[in-house]
């Protein structure tokens with residue numbers, strides 16, 4: 001059996017994050033990856049998705065040209081060329097990462113790993129033994145147990161599909177449905193989102209989501225909440241989705257039906273039992289240091305962790321923590337409190353910290369400063385169709401405990417709030433700052 005100090009299953013953000021501290025400490029490290037290094041984020045997630053979102057932004061700007069007294073013809077989007085552009089932008093990433101791993105002194109093994117013991121792994125015909133094993137195998141779409149589920153596509157397919165469909169149904173009203181739905185809607189596709197729960201985009205502030213829902217409907221996206229998809233059938237070369245809402249059965253036809261009902265840990269094929277790793281339906285039981293409760297030599301990070309947000313910077317962050325725990329012993333714990341998140345719709349929805357509901361649930365005495373900023377000079381200058389913020393400030397301390405922005409460069413502004421929250425900068429100190437003018441950031445002074 002070949003021996004390593006550390007064997008990592010999965011070469012995504014999380015897995016590669018583990019290699020920094022472990023290699024700096026001189027440990028021998030192997031990373032096992034069956035597909036492209038980089039995993040989901042650069043190859044079939046954040047980066048290719050953002051290329052499509054950037055095109056949607058351009059279409060939005062062109063659509064507003066007349067507000068700047070510019071006369072333009074109706075734009076024509078070459079979807080196949082856009083998908084080519086997306087692929088060209090990400091093409092080099094796996095080989096660049098392979099170079100990085102080589103320079104760092106990590107052995108990259110191509111193949112699918114399975115546990116064959118508490119400290120042992122099989123990959124192809126090789127058997128590896130390690131003091132520490134890290135599970136960083138990411139996530140996959142939650143299987144939907146409905147008749148016709150085999151007709152569903154997933155986000156990977158959309159990002160590779162050179163044919164622009166006429167109509168698309170997204171099952172699930174979460175982040176992927178909204179981001180890809182906005183891209184498609186801007187490209188002229190008929191978009192429907194079907195969400196089982198009463199609320200969309202769980203985790204974001206409800207009022208902010210309400211603003212985005214209004215804007216999405218204005219774009220022509222059909223949204224159904226409290227709606228249950230019953231089945232999917234083929235009908236005359238198209239797909240027919242049957243769902244119930246308010247007790248009434250409804251039908252919608254589309255060319256693609258996309259499973260956006262959340263993602264679950266990708267651990268089915270790795271034989272957790274052989275690794276003595278206790279889990280409940282793929283949810284691995286871990287302690288505060290991201291270590292398996294039943295096998296202390298095994299760590300988990302990234303999307304495979306069942307109870308932390310499935311975001312690429314969080315995967316990297318957790319990977320780095322696991323690396324440090326392997327080197328220093330299990331004493332580093334992740335803290336997710338001040339990590340911002342952005343939904344890349346057009347306009348974006350960005351948030352950090354507590355939602356208003358969560359702040360009140362925790363019994364904090366807070367003031368929620370809600371601003372419709374559409375009439376503010378900066379929003380008017382850029383002809384924003386939506387510009388909205390809610391800043392939640394604790395009354396007795398002046399601490400910002402949550403910030404939520406729709407439009408208005410929120411995906412950039414949110415970092416100023418995150419930094420303030422992390423380092424205890426109060427709302428009045430944020431207002432005292434001298435900002436460049438005129439900028440969206442300068443509006444922070446008037447947001448609370």
Ligand SMILES: Cc1cc2nc3c(=O)[nH]c(=O)nc-3n(C[C@H](O)[C@H](O)[C@H](O)COP(=O)(O)OP(=O)(O)OC[C@H]3O[C@@H](n4cnc5c(N)ncnc54)[C@H](O)[C@@H]3O)c2cc1C
Pocket residue numbers: 009010011012013014015032033034035036038039040041042044045046047049111112113114136137138139155156176266269270301302303304310311312313315344
């Ligand atoms: C469409 C889409 C858009 C997204 N957009 C964003 C965004 O804008 N911002 C953001 O922060 N997050 C975004 N995310 C989420 C983000 O991509 C993930 O949170 C992140 O990539 C998770 O990293 P990871 O390393 O945990 O998993 P992954 O990157 O999925 O890596 C896991 C790796 O494990 C490998 N693997 C699987 N099984 C085995 C095995 N048996 N042995 C060895 N290796 C194995 C896989 O091949 C894979 O490469 C998006 C996700 C999707 C699907």
Ligand SMILES: NC(=O)c1ccc[n+]([C@@H]2O[C@H](COP(=O)([O-])OP(=O)(O)OC[C@H]3O[C@@H](n4cnc5c(N)ncnc54)[C@H](O)[C@@H]3O)[C@@H](O)[C@H]2O)c1
Pocket residue numbers: 144171172173174175176177179194195196197199200201202227228229259260261262263309310311341342343344
């Ligand atoms: N901008 C970003 O940071 C970004 C972008 C894309 C994806 N991601 C990550 O990818 C993960 C997966 O995204 P997602 O959009 O698939 O999941 P999600 O968790 O955001 O949303 C899934 C939605 O589907 C609903 N749902 C579940 N079962 C259903 C059913 N049978 N019928 C109808 N609705 C159903 C859920 O109630 C939920 O609202 C997210 O957790 C997110 O962290 C992040």
